[in-house]
Amino acid sequence: MTAMLTSTWYPLCSVDALEPERGVAALLPDGTQIAIFRTHDDTVFALANQDPFTGAMVLSRGIVGDKAGRPVVCSPMYKQAFDLRTGECLDDPARNVTQYPVRVVDGVLEVELS
Amino acid sequence: MVKTLIVAGNGMVGHHLVRTLRARDTEGAWRVIVCAEESRPAYDRVALSSYATHWDPTQLYLESVDDQVELRLGEPVLTVDRAARVVQTAGGTLSYDALVLATGSYPFVPPVPGRDLDGCFTYRTIEDLDAIRSRAASAGSGVVIGGGLLGLEAAGLLRDLGLKVDIVEFAPRLMPLQVDEAGGALLRRLIEDMGVKVHTDAAAQFIECGSEVDDVRGRFSPEHRQLRDSNPVEGLTLSLSSGTLLDTDLIVFSAGVRPRDELADQAGLVKGERGGFLVDEHCRTHDEHIWAIGECAAVDGRCYGLVAPGYSMAEAVAEQLLGSPQAFPGADLSTKLKLMGVGVASFGETTGPLDVVYNDPATGNYAKLVLSDDAQTLLGGMLVGDTDAYGILKASVGSPLPAAPLALLAPAGTSSAEVELPGSAQVCSCHAVSKHALCTAIHEQELTDVPGIKACTKAGTGCGGCVPMLNQLLKKELAKQGKTVSKALCEHFTQSRQELFDIVRVAGIGTFSQLIAEHGTGRGCDICKPAVASILASLGGGHILGTDQVALQDTNDRYLANIQRDGTYSVVPRIPGGEITPDKLIVIGEVARDFGLYTKITGGQRIDMFGARVEQLPLIWKRLVDAGFESGHAYGKSLRTVKSCVGSTWCRYGVQDSVGMAVELELRYRGLRSPHKLKSAVSGCARECAEARSKDFGIIATDQGWNLYVGGNGGTTPRHADLLVSDVDSETLIRTIDRFLMFYIRTADRLQRTATWLESLDGGLDYLRGVIIDDSLGICAELDAAMATHVESYADEWAGVLQDKEKLARFSSFVNAPAQPDPSISFREERGQKVPVLLGLPGRNQP
């Protein structure tokens, strides 16, 4: 819980730079890569950009959609699905990815750094 | 002690015996010697007529036997010494412990004076067909004597060879053994509609050498006439008992077969009343060391002229040789054939206490069911025209009717899938496979497709008549296992790809959102989005990175490049036909050098450059497009390459310009989006250096024009393409390919290549030919128009990106640092070029 207190919100881009139902990659100050997604209802999500099955930095390039009602992105490599809200891997629970809190303030997308 | 089996005859049945014995004799109890009269390997006589579609004997050859079997080709058994248990061949004396006679039949030629004249043929061997073919090359007309099953096959062949054909039949109707009068009348009409003249109630009386037949009917083409002038054929005149005189250039006798039992007298074996080696129900002669099987055997006095009973005899004898007393179970004489495009089938009894007849001259369908007198049990029947119900009906013989008679008979009146067969019903009669055996195999071997069933049970590998039944059975069994063979594309659409294609086309739907809102549920996924994107693109939906479409594309289409394992992309410019100028080669070299790309010649006759980052792609393509290159669509489910061999321009064997044709085809079909990728190749002669027969559509030059093969595949399950049309000119070739591709695009499943599509097409190649050549569905004009639209509206996808700021902006590495190279990508060197350094997998992640 201490993390909450010391966390800061880091601005990334204008939310208009995101296309609905697609993702983009973003670079955090420490060199970490995250994948940001905007769904059809304009909700934004962020996950780690690294595909846990291959190690390649590509999750942002996956297809966005839903599986059994859960919003997901599918890895462009071998198509495993990840829940956009939690980073949970629907195909293999041992390969969940980190989920990052994001918000939109005055049209600017921000990610919480901890 | 290893015993010796000698098999006399290497026809279909002898071969089947040897293969069965080799498979079951796991202890190696028998050494096998085959004495064969014919000098080529055993071949599929049942498929003999198909030889005329390729003239390649090897395509008829049956699976070879292992090298434990001593094959003595061209070395018939001349005599048998039963006391000494030896046979004599030209090669020497061979001892046996068991002798199996499988000498087959010979074609019966009625004693008509003149039957030995040049131009008279029989129809039983590959050599017979070769001889007919060479005579037909300089002939204008032919007569077939005999209107039975084989006679009609022979007539079909002559017609396909371009001759005007007459059939002479002694009985009052065609196929007198299989069909009744009404069925025969319809059959005759359908066959006469094809321009073949039928003379029934007529016997051949004598044949004379005519003076050279004048072209009175004006039926010879100019080339024909030229051929005849350079190679004059002496015409024949055939006199019929009806008084008719037929002038003709060749005559094929097809008046039945007689068992080849000539060894019987010499060896002191007993013959059946109508010939054939007389054997008991175990196929054994009165000599306990000698058996007879196949067409030469008179089992309890009766000969069988079909292959399936022969196979059962072979299996029975194989079992006996291995010590179990299996008898010949009797035979099913059902047949289903397509003769000159007309379906004819008969099964079980064809006359009986009670008939139900359906006769519809308007649609050309006749069907008759023979029932027991209480109308409860199906005894047999016949079908002329539409024979779709054959499988279900034949399998129901001896059982209660599976549905109301009319529902079974009226064409398309029943989908036999809804009818339940008894487990004992024989679904494949060629290999005697019951429904029960098929179901067991499907469940135990976890089969999911027809090729799997074929491999596992052999069902469907004979005449192929049972394949539609196999399809239906498979669907049902899978459904029972809860493996939904639902055609639903994915959880968002209950429709199949084909249905969605029709919906989009007919309703004019332009976007994925509209389609899913009106016809699906949810938001879509990695399966339906690219599939629908492909459908929209096939129907001319504009640039694939347009606003409506970009979100649908899988990463390769999204970046117009192929993703690699480190997240970089490869770049493949189109090099039509594999032909490239030195200047363009230099450009590729320079681009690769300047951007530090790994280069490789692909298996598709072009050059791949690897290791490009997303933000580099537009810069690389700018250079390529400026130098005149365009997208090679290595990333798309669309045309990949049309490979070529060098062809007649340079090659001393080439007979057509294969490079020119390959370039033309590649330019015509470039960018065409399809259910799966499409590949093609053009070879300049039969040596086939371009490997065209492994392609979705492959073209091989002939001295007359082009042969077109379709449905080939390399890859995981290789398949040789099938010959669709031969010796066509360039225009016909292209029109035929246009239709083939458009029909495939409309009807295939998602990610189904043409090979599996063709295999799963009910009616197979004949059906395909019907649709795209004879226009049986009346859609050819539409298919042609669709291709014309594609060709006109083609535009290079990469040029389209370079001209459009919005599209260009999508090629950035990071949304907050668009031009910064991905720092995680790095390379090392191998054999003088850059190769990727892979990242390790991330550690355990918290949700």
Ligand code: SRM
């Ligand atoms: C580059 C190349 C290998 C090479 O270095 O030579 C290649 C590379 C790939 N092939 Fe291939 N295939 C290449 C020629 C072939 C050939 C040979 C040919 O085309 O004559 C075949 C067999 C012929 C055939 O397709 O029938 C071939 C059969 C496959 C298959 C199996 C297809 C099948 O029906 O079983 C796949 C998998 C698939 O498509 O589902 C595949 C898939 C792939 C993919 C797309 C796999 C992937 O998703 O990463 C590879 C990426 C291409 C890239 O990054 O550029 N590749 N692939 C060849 C590109 C040819 C070109 O110029 O476009």
Ligand SMILES: Cc1cc2nc3c(=O)[nH]c(=O)nc-3n(C[C@H](O)[C@H](O)[C@H](O)COP(=O)(O)OP(=O)(O)OC[C@H]3O[C@@H](n4cnc5c(N)ncnc54)[C@H](O)[C@@H]3O)c2cc1C
């Ligand atoms: C054009 C055509 C179409 C047909 N269509 C069908 C069909 O659709 N369905 C169906 O069930 N059947 C069909 N048949 C019949 C089928 O081909 C035969 O039933 C089958 O081939 C019989 O096999 P077999 O081994 O008994 O005889 P064959 O295949 O005739 O083989 C006998 C072999 O023995 C050889 N031989 C003869 N004497 C000797 C000797 N002394 N020593 C060594 N070898 C010898 C012969 O040269 C021959 O190679 C068709 C036949 C033809 C010609």
Ligand code: SF4
């Ligand atoms: S197929 Fe071979 S032999 Fe024929 S033209 Fe091409 S390169 Fe020459």
Ligand code: FES
């Ligand atoms: S019935 Fe001939 S292959 Fe099955």
